[in-house]
Amino acid sequence: MRSTLLALAAALLVSAPLATSTLHAGETETYVPVEATDVVAGLRERALESDLGYRIVESLTTEVGPRLAGSEADARAVEWATAKFKELGYDKVWTEPVTFPKWVRRSESASVLGANAQPLTVTALGGSPAGTVEGEVIRFSDLDALEAAPAGSLAGKIAFIDYRMERSRDGSGYGPGSRVRSRGPSAAIRAGAIGYVMRSAGTDSHRNPHTGITRFDEGLVPVPAAALSVPDADQLARLLARGPARIRLALDCGWDGEYTSQNVIGQINGSERPDEVVLIGGHLDSWDLGTGAVDDGAGVGITMAAGALIGQMQVRPPRSIRVVAFANEEQGLYGGKAYAEAHLGEIRQHLIGAESDFGAGRIYGYSSSAPAYATPADTAIAEALAPLGIEHLPGQGGPGPDISPFAAKGLAWARLAQDGSDYFDLHHTPDDTFDKIDPAALAQNVAAYAVFAYLAASVESADDFGFGSAPTAEAGDGN
Template structure:
């Protein structure tokens, strides 16, 4: 009965979504959107952009020399794309550098394991450390462990991530990476090992942040772990050294532990805080013709980790959104509202660029009428979600109808936006999500395998078609989307 009741309650909402109104967007706007899609069906601007970025700059970890070259690259190419305005906005953040890592099995089956330090990991002593390993099925099991189980030992979390089109299992597993070191240290462990937060079977471990920066309490003194930044913020290294094993090596360690429950590892890792750095958000825009004060933001993050070349994470996102905005002007069109593309600085290590953008534009956020971020690879877009109030949902339905030829379905009303948009979202800016097929995304994410050859040019073109359609229609809609609301999930 409960299931039947819930289903009946959902019927009005589903029926409303099934009826696509045809009165909000003019036939002319819809025809122009269709023309954009047709023109972009064979346009490889986005592919050439990501090819150039990953070839000429390569990996561009925040605060590195390559970071500066990436900013120069983005400024140059944004100008070449013909944006009305291109600006650099400073973003200051702390910098961490990884060093060498070596993790070896001791005892009867000596061998090396393939591992990578998690971002902002604390170093071991120079000579490393040797300790017994204690395995846990997941983070909950580690959290429930007693100090007696872990005192002086290495905590190992073996939970495996599952493949899903929407990457939904990432949220369930990533806490082992971001919180595991703190939990392990609180139990007396001397180091943390986790199975990579990834879905591949390569001997390529996945990096990623090992701690949420900014989580140090005010008043904590500077030390070998905690640092006080020039703006008074406090950041920290992980409480104990933290690293991730590749999936095959995690399997190997689990098998070894079954044979040798008291197995010991030698664990040697180097990583250090090296000071502060100023990078930039690179901002390009097409100024609106009749409502220039109303702004729609799209973008991706310009930085990458120091592994791979940052093709899917997130060179593709920068290229897709920049190419989509540029395509509108290239086709001789000018939207009523201002379209702004942002290549955000240092998303990977703390969303510094996204937060800086929200601060720098705080006075105009009330006039930001929509935002969408491409930061989930280069797979085809299959759905549009929108975090808008009920009165604006018919507009989303019309936009989706224009996206239907691209096989993009209507989603829910609970879009939260990408990480770089969190500051805008908190200020009430309406969020939109053009959801990409991420079935294979976590095979590559934060690994040496994140390279250009993993991008399908045809899928990239479909992304640009979708973003250009979305931007043109939202940029010219007769009504502006309401801000400052609390999104409600669609049943």
């Protein structure tokens, strides 16, 4: 699932040239040829009738299952993706190395001690060290309250943030929730705590804790850090309302050297300018509690299927469709960063990028960072998506997680906004399994990505400029 990128997206929206800005001297309008818009009507209907995306997700989640970065299943997922691209008829299939620290989970448990002794359902946060701690629990209502705790005030105690994440269609509630996960452990350590637990960053009421990566600020000695399922967080809060409570937290997990995985890439070659590409994709890794169907097997299935359906067409777009199954998004966007670094010199050959990493809900909105000269093309894409129930929402959103490192360097991005109202019921939990996917909703996603990619790869202008432009020196430096 996407990491906390709201601030980055906001910064990109401020700095990127949006379609609503003015056309500058010397720039010519980019548009979609009429013949391309005629072709995608049939493509859209074929995609809606196809179950290819659904079958791809079924294959990945059944044959590989959970795909924790650096695990044995990570290697099998790379083999699966390589074989699947070839099976689907992609013209070119290759891998590119992605190296990262390897984190492993072995066991985890927690329990209330004393007169009210009982087990608690927890999961270690990614990046947590191993350790067993016992201590009095101190509850905080939110991250700000813990960060305000004086140094040493939690000596020998276990900090508990009881922040309840809010449900929203666009996932905006995840920003505050994920900050509890990423910043809470460091705040606890600065206050002297020996351990950290949090209400899961999720919107369900099931006894399924939500994992996810955490970080420890430089100079701090990490402590065991875990997430409680929502009902267990409620239970602990009720116990604390009755008086002091002690818990025992035992985690066997931690960092274990480095691992090199792969970005797996499939390309449907364009008919006229195959070296110029439209980039789409999702991330291949998942957390280990479920089978990674919603996060992000769905994104892999959606984009693989969209590319394959374009490849089956008699009339291909002029430019290539490149689909990337990114490595290790979950623990720090490693695959996206590696792709951006490897292909920065080819940024002018990348017209635009879009990533599916927000589950399998229907797409309800389209927006992009297309500059002013590409307004006609951007509008044509929006009009072609409208029959799928997708509204044009210019000026909203930002790039997908693995696209964001390249977007920060100047790559134009598109957002096909999925309905994530129930996404965080499943996100990073044991409940992220194939049965949660609606085939019809997934087919609508495949249709949207196919239409978008085909039209974006078909744009024309007097100077063949496409969507993006060469990055400025500032953009190239990542500012």
